[in-house]
Amino acid sequence: DAKTTQPNSMESNEEEPVHLPCNHSTISGTDYIHWYRQLPSQGPEYVIHGLTSNVNNRMASLAIAEDRKSSTLILHRATLRDAAVYYCILRDGAGGTSYGKLTFGQGTILTVHP
């Protein structure tokens, strides 16, 4: 499975933008980049995903490097409710036994200060 590398933790102030980085240097052409977050004592929540182009939705933006070896999740104005563990995951699109598998790493713990 292609792996991702994220910082263990990041901090932000409320109402400021947050840029959460993810490195995935071994990504293959068919891997989709997914982001999820998990609030304390809850199941993970889907945030956003993309393949090659940048993506925007009501929760966040996803900026994908041109070579696809890294991506950045952007929260435009952090709130206290955005404090969570953020996971960057590659979802295999090539087929075979890893097809579609969603494998979680350690993620980035985001702390938001008032």
Next chain:
Amino acid sequence: ETGVTQTPRHLVMGMTNKKSLKCEQHLGHNAMYWYKQSAKKPLELMFVYNFKEQTENNSVPSRFSPECPNSSHLFLHLHTLQPEDSALYLCASSQEGPWSPAFFGQGTRLTVV
């Protein structure tokens, strides 16, 4: 509300008990997943079902037995568990393809005594 419902939310069971966890989704998804999350650890994928067929068993001990009677329901049958099996058990569903987001239930907090 994600559209994936897990019951019960909390479960305490003895090591000789038999219990079952239930997961239900009405999102029209054809893939369902069981994950285990122990304290301070990443989620571990346990089982994957695609179109009711098990396609992944991630070396899970036989005291955990999954069942997928249809695309909307997934069970995890538990018997003779150990205290180290205490964890948050999460169910998720998605379309089979990697372009599809996955949606998770709130989990069942299991304590084995």
